[in-house]
Amino acid sequence: MTITEFLNPQDWLGQGTGPRYVQLRRRLEEAIEQGILAPNASLPPERELAELTGLSRVTVRKAIQELVAKGAIVQRQGSGSFVRDASPRVEQSLSALTSFSEDMQRRGLETRSTWLERGVFMPSPEEMVALGLGADESVARIARIREAGGKPMAIERAALPTDILSNPLLVTTSLYEVLEAEGLRPVRAIQKISAINLDEDDAALLDVEPGVAGLSIQRTSYLASGRVAEFTRSTYRGDAYDFVAELRLSNAKDKR
Amino acid sequence: MTITEFLNPQDWLGQGTGPRYVQLRRRLEEAIEQGILAPNASLPPERELAELTGLSRVTVRKAIQELVAKGAIVQRQGSGSFVRDASPRVEQSLSALTSFSEDMQRRGLETRSTWLERGVFMPSPEEMVALGLGADESVARIARIREAGGKPMAIERAALPTDILSNPLLVTTSLYEVLEAEGLRPVRAIQKISAINLDEDDAALLDVEPGVAGLSIQRTSYLASGRVAEFTRSTYRGDAYDFVAELRLSNAKDKR
DNA sequence: AAGTGGTCTAGACCACACC
DNA sequence: GTGTGGTCTAGACCACTTT
Numbered sequence: 412m413t414i415t416e417f418l419n420p421q422d423w424l425g426q427g428t429g430p431r432y433v434q435l436r437r438r439l440e441e442a443i444e445q446g447i448l449a450p451n452a453s454l455p456p457e458r459e460l461a462e463l464t465g466l467s468r469v470t471v472r473k474a475i476q477e478l479v480a481k482g483a484i485v486q487r488q489g490s491g492s493f494v495r496d497a498s499p500r501v502e503q504s505l506s507a508l509t510s511f512s513e514d515m516q517r518r519g520l521e522t523r524s525t526w527l528e529r530g531v532f533m534p535s536p537e538e539m540v541a542l543g544l545g546a547d548e549s550v551a552r553i554a555r556i557r558e559a560g561g562k563p564m565a566i567e568r569a570a571l572p573t574d575i576l577s578n579p580l581l582v583t584t585s586l587y588e589v590l591e592a593e594g595l596r597p598v599r600a601i602q603k604i605s606a607i608n609l610d611e612d613d614a615a616l617l618d619v620e621p622g623v624a625g626l627s628i629q630r631t632s633y634l635a636s637g638r639v640a641e642f643t644r645s646t647y648r649g650d651a652y653d654f655v656a657e658l659r660l661s662n663a664k665d666k667r
Numbered sequence: 668m669t670i671t672e673f674l675n676p677q678d679w680l681g682q683g684t685g686p687r688y689v690q691l692r693r694r695l696e697e698a699i700e701q702g703i704l705a706p707n708a709s710l711p712p713e714r715e716l717a718e719l720t721g722l723s724r725v726t727v728r729k730a731i732q733e734l735v736a737k738g739a740i741v742q743r744q745g746s747g748s749f750v751r752d753a754s755p756r757v758e759q760s761l762s763a764l765t766s767f768s769e770d771m772q773r774r775g776l777e778t779r780s781t782w783l784e785r786g787v788f789m790p791s792p793e794e795m796v797a798l799g800l801g802a803d804e805s806v807a808r809i810a811r812i813r814e815a816g817g818k819p820m821a822i823e824r825a826a827l828p829t830d831i832l833s834n835p836l837l838v839t840t841s842l843y844e845v846l847e848a849e850g851l852r853p854v855r856a857i858q859k860i861s862a863i864n865l866d867e868d869d870a871a872l873l874d875v876e877p878g879v880a881g882l883s884i885q886r887t888s889y890l891a892s893g894r895v896a897e898f899t900r901s902t903y904r905g906d907a908y909d910f911v912a913e914l915r916l917s918n919a920k921d922k923r
Numbered sequence: 924a925a926g927t928g929g930t931c932t933a934g935a936c937c938a939c940a941c942c
Numbered sequence: 943g944t945g946t947g948g949t950c951t952a953g954a955c956c957a958c959t960t961t
Contacts, residue, residue, distance in 0.1 A: 430930060456946060467932045469725075472947090480736075480878050481864055488947045489940035502859070505761055508914040600914040603758070606862045606880040606905030608737055622736050624862040624880035624905070632914075649862030649880070656912055658764040658856040658888075686949060712927060723951045728928090744928045745959030929957070938948070 414455060417447050420464045431466055435474035443483060443494055450496035454484070457492070480622050482650050498562065498651055505656035508600050508632070510587040511557050511565070520559040522584065527566075528554040529579045538570045541631060541642035551576040553586065556616055563617045564651055569643040575634075590640070597632035597640045604628050604654060609646070617648050624649035670711065673703050676720045687722055691730035699739060699750055706752035710740070713748070736878045738906050754818065754907055761912035764856050764888070766843040767813050767823070776815040778840065783822075783872075784810040785835045794826045797887060797898035807832040809842065812872055819873045820907055825899040831890075846896070853888035853896045860884050860910060865902070873904050880905040 423438050424431065442448045454460070457475070461468040475492060478484040486492045503514055515522045534542065534550040544550060554568040569586060575595050576582070582589050590596045607627045614621040626647040634640045679694050680687065698704045710716070713731070717724040731748060734740040742748045759770055771778045790798065790806040800806060810824040825842060831851050832838070838845050846852045863883045870877040882903040890896045 432930080458946085467934095469933090470931060473930090477878075481866075486947060487940080488938065489945080491940095491946060500861070505858075505860070505912045506914060598915065602761075602912045602914055604761075604860060604882075604910040604912070605756075605908070606882045606903075608864075608878075608880045608905075610737075622733070622864070622878060624864045626860075626862045630914075647862075649864075652861070654860040656761045656858045656860070658762060658858055658886075659854065688949080714927085723953095725952090726950060729949090742928060743959080744957065745926080747927060747959095925959105925961080927957100927959075930955085932954080933952100935951080936949085938946100940944100940946075942944085 412447055414442055414447055414452075415463060417442050418455075418460070418463050424464065432470050432473040432477075435460075435464060435466065435471065436477050439474065439478060440483070448494045450494050452494050454492040454494070479620050482619065482623055485620075500651055500653050501559065501564070502653045502655050505602070505654045508597065510585050511559075511567070512585040513587065515559045518559075521561070523558040524584065525556040525558070526554070527556065527568075528552055529582070531573055531579065534570070538642060542570060542572050542639050544572060549573045551579040553579050553582055562651065563648070565645050565647040566613060566616055567643060567645045569641055571641050572639075575640055586641075595634060595640060598635045600630050600632035600641075602628060602630045606649070607646070613646050617646070619648060619650070626652060626654070668703055670698055670703050670708075671719060673698050674711075674716070674719050680720065688726050688729040688733075691716075691720060691722065691727065692733050695730065695734060696739070704750045706750050708750050710748040710750070735876050738875065738879050741876070756907055756909050757815065757820070758909045758911050761858070761860075761910045764853065766841050767815075767821070768841040769843065771815045777817070779814040780840065781812040781814070782810070783812065784808055784824075785838070787829055787835065790826075794898060798826060798828050798895050800828060805829045807835040809835050809838055818907065819904070821901050821903040822869060822872055823899060823901045825897055827897050828895075831896055842897075851890060851896060854891045856886050856888035856897075858884060858886045862905070863902070869902050873902070875904060875906070882908060882910070 418438060424434055448454065455463065457468050457471050460471045464471065475484060475486070479486055483495055484492055485495050501518065512522045529552070531549050531551050534544045534546070534548065538544065538550050539546065542550065551571045551573050552569070556563050557565045557567055576590065587596055605627045607625055608622050609617065609619065609625045611621045613625065614623060626649055628645045628647065630641070630643045630645070631639060632641045674694060680690055695704070704710065711719065713724050713727050716727045720727065731740060731742070735742055739751055740748055741751050757774065768778045785808070787805050787807050790800045790802070790804065794800065794806050795802065798806065807827045807829050808825070812819050813821045813823055832846065843852055861883045863881055864878050865873065865875065865881045867877045869881065870879060882905055884901045884903065886897070886899045886901070887895060888897045
C-alpha cells in the first residue's frame with residue numbers, strides 16, 4: 412500500500428467527522444502509525460496532496476501544519492516534508508544536583524557548547540535580586556546552547572557573582588567543574604519548572620518549530636554557607652528531555 | 668491612543684522585517700504589552716483588522732492564530748477575540764509527596780473534580796507492567812478533571828491494584844485521604860515530567876487551545892513495604908502550573 | 924437579522940534546495 | 943531550471959452568538 416493509495420479520498424474523506432483538514436491530519440497520522448509513511452520518509456508534495464485529495468493546498472497545509480506543531484513532521488523549504496523519527500528522550504534527575512555535561516557524560520553522550528554570551532557585565536535588576544548584588548557590583552554571565560549527541564538540547568543562561576566566578580572565560584565545558592576547583596560548588600538548589608511554547612528565537616536556536624512545547628527552568632543554587640552562587644534560566648526541548656523526581660512523604664500527615 | 672489608531676499600517680507595516688503576519692503579530696503583542704489592548708478587551712473583528720491594515724483576512728487570522736497558540740488571546744466563535752488575562756500560576760513542590768486537593772486546600776483554593784471514569788476494570792498491558800498485576804487481576808481506575816479556584820488545572824488518570832483501593836467510588840475528593848484511612852498511604856514516589864503540546868481532547872477538557880504547552884506527569888508511588896500503590900498519568904495546564912524542586916548535591920563528586 | 928469567528932477555494936508570486 | 947515549501951489575496955459559505 413503506497414501513501415498515494417492510502418490517501419484515496421473515497422476511503423476516508425467525508426466518512427469521519429469534523430473539518431476536512433482535521434480528517435486529513437488524522438489520515439496522515441494513521442499512515443505514520445501504520446508505517447505506510449516510515450520515519451524520515453518524504454510526504455508527497457503539498458500540491459500533489461491537494462490534487463490527490465481534491466482539497467485546496469491551503470487546506471492541505473493546515474493539516475500538515477498541525478503535525479509540524481506536534482513535532483511529527485518536519486518541513487524544509489525547497490526540499491520537502493518528512494516524517495520525523497522519534498528522537499530518544501533523555502532523563503535528568505530532579506533530586507540530585509548535577510550539571511548538564513556531567514549528566515550527559517554519564518550517558519555516554521558527547522556534549523558541545525555554542526556560546527551566546529560569556530563575560531562580565533553590569534547586573535540586570537532581575538540578577539541583582541536573584542544574586543543579592545548591589546548596582547555597583549558586577550555579574551559573570553555565561554549563555555550557551557547545550558548540545559548532546561549532536562543535537563541541541565537546551566539554552567542555558569547562567570549568572571554568577573564575579574567573586575564566585577571571576578573569569579567566565581575559564582568555563583569551557585562544565586561550569587560546576589570550574590566552581591569545584593575553587594571549592595565553590597553549590598550543594599543545594601531550588602528549581603522551578605514550567606511548560607512553555609517555544610518562541611521563534613528559542614525554537615531557531617534549538618532547531619525545532621516555533622510553538623513546540625518546551626520546559627522552562629529557573630534555578631537558584633546555594634553554597635554550603637547559604638550564599639547564592641548561581642542563577643540560571645534554561646529552556647529545554649520538550650521532545651528530548653524528561654525530568655525525573657523522587658518524592659517523599661513530608662510530615663504533613665501525623666495527628667492521627 | 669485607540670487600538671484602531673495603533674494599527675495604522677503606515678506606522679509599522681513594511682518597516683520591520685519578516686512576513687506581514689509576523690509583523691502584525693508583533694504589533695498586536697506590543698499593543699497588549701502597552702495596555703492599548705487591556706486584559707479581557709476585545710480585538711477589532713478580523714474583517715475590520717483586514718481592512719484597517721490592508722491585509723487579507725487569511726493573513727490577519729494567521730497573525731492572531733499564533734497569539735492564540737501562545738495563550739495570549741482567546742477566540743470565541745460568534746462572539747469575538749479577546750485578550751486573555753494572565754492567570755495566576757500555582758506552584759507545586761516536587762520533593763514533598765502531597766495530593767492535589769491537599770495542596771490546593773493549603774492555598775485556600777476550592778477544588779472540584781469532574782469524573783471521567785471511576786470503577787474496576789481489567790488491567791491494560793501498561794497497567795499490568797506498572798503495577799505488577801497479572802492478567803487475571805483487576806485494577807481500580809479513577810480519572811478526573813481537577814479544578815481549583817473554578818478553573819480546570821489538570822487531567823488525572825490513576826490506576827491502583829484493587830486490593831489497595833477496592834472501591835473507587837469511595838474517592839470523592841482526595842485519593843490519598845482514602846488510602847490513608849486504610850493505612851495505605853504511599854510514602855515515596857518517582858515522577859517523570861515532560862513538556863507536551865496539548866492535543867485536541869486534552870485541550871478541550873482543560874479549556875485551552877490545542878497546541879498550548881502543558882506538563883505531562885507520570886507518577887509511580889510506593890508503600891512503605893516497597894510495593895507499588897499507584898500509577899498515575901496527569902496532564903497539567905502549562906499556563907497555570909509550575910513545579911518546584913529542591914536539589915541536593917549527591918555523592919557524585921568525592922575522589923578529590 | 925446581523926455580526927463574529929471557522930472553513931475552504933483557486934490562483935498567484937516569492938524563497939530556497941537541488942540538479 | 944525545476945520543484946519544493948512559504949506567503950498572500952479576494953471572495954465565498956458555514957456555524958455560532960448576540961440582539
